[in-house]
Amino acid sequence: MKSLQNLAVVFLDRDKLVYFNSVNNQIAVYNYPDKLVRFMEIVNSKELEMQLKLFINYHKLPPARLIFILSPQITFEKNFSEEKEDLQKNIIEDFLYHLPFENNVHKIYKLEKGFLLSAANIDFLQVFMETFKNRGFTVFTVIPSSVTGMNLTTLDAPSVGFLLAKTDYLKEQTMIAGLAEEAHKPKEPEKKVMGLNRVYLLLGVFVLLFSFLLFMLYRQSAG
Numbered sequence: 001m002k003s004l005q006n007l008a009v010v011f012l013d014r015d016k017l018v019y020f021n022s023v024n025n026q027i028a029v030y031n032y033p034d035k036l037v038r039f040m041e042i043v044n045s046k047e048l049e050m051q052l053k054l055f056i057n058y059h060k061l062p063p064a065r066l067i068f069i070l071s072p073q074i075t076f077e078k079n080f081s082e083e084k085e086d087l088q089k090n091i092i093e094d095f096l097y098h099l100p101f102e103n104n105v106h107k108i109y110k111l112e113k114g115f116l117l118s119a120a121n122i123d124f125l126q127v128f129m130e131t132f133k134n135r136g137f138t139v140f141t142v143i144p145s146s147v148t149g150m151n152l153t154t155l156d157a158p159s160v161g162f163l164l165a166k167t168d169y170l171k172e173q174t175m176i177a178g179l180a181e182e183a184h185k186p187k188e189p190e191k192k193v194m195g196l197n198r199v200y201l202l203l204g205v206f207v208l209l210f211s212f213l214l215f216m217l218y219r220q221s222a223g
Helices: 045-058 085-097 122-134 157-164 167-172 196-222
Strands: 007-012 016-021 026-031 065-070 075-080 104-110 115-121 138-144
Touching: 007 122, 007 157, 026 045, 045 122, 065 122, 075 085, 085 104, 085 115, 104 122, 115 122, 122 138, 138 167, 157 167
Parallel strands: 007 065, 065 138
Antiparallel strands: 007 016, 016 026, 075 115, 104 115
């Protein structure tokens, strides 16, 4: 595993973001304005992105590998003990159907006794993750507070020290699978692929021109 020195922790709450820089124990807090975030829904994503960039610049936060911890205030969770897959499926579908947001990310965690189903608004999370990635940060893991082993309501040096001591576990338990540890890269221009209709059209034009050329050569030779 890479050095822990380049790890930072982001605690996402209902009304604020708490950022802890493990290099110098710096804590920075960003309180969401009501006009931008309300009831875990993004009201104005462009303005929120702009304010997050200002937050990063103002606190001079260096690019780091981010551990996103989701507050209990922004996750919806359900404990259950059913182990049969078909019955689990019914429980999960019913739970997700009643979530107060359209798009979600969810994960089932195996506990000592039973299971925990945790879900969050992926549209809400995506704005924060993408904004940080666009500033050179990478996303190491995204995990609900309820499975960290601590009752987190904010961040401080002791709680972050506890989290950094179990980074392997946090990585394994991420809610979002397939996280690539790389900063945002501008998309390369897509290579235009000529459609079949255009190919047929060009072939038709070529045949027409070739026929005209043969006709002109024939007339010239006949004359």
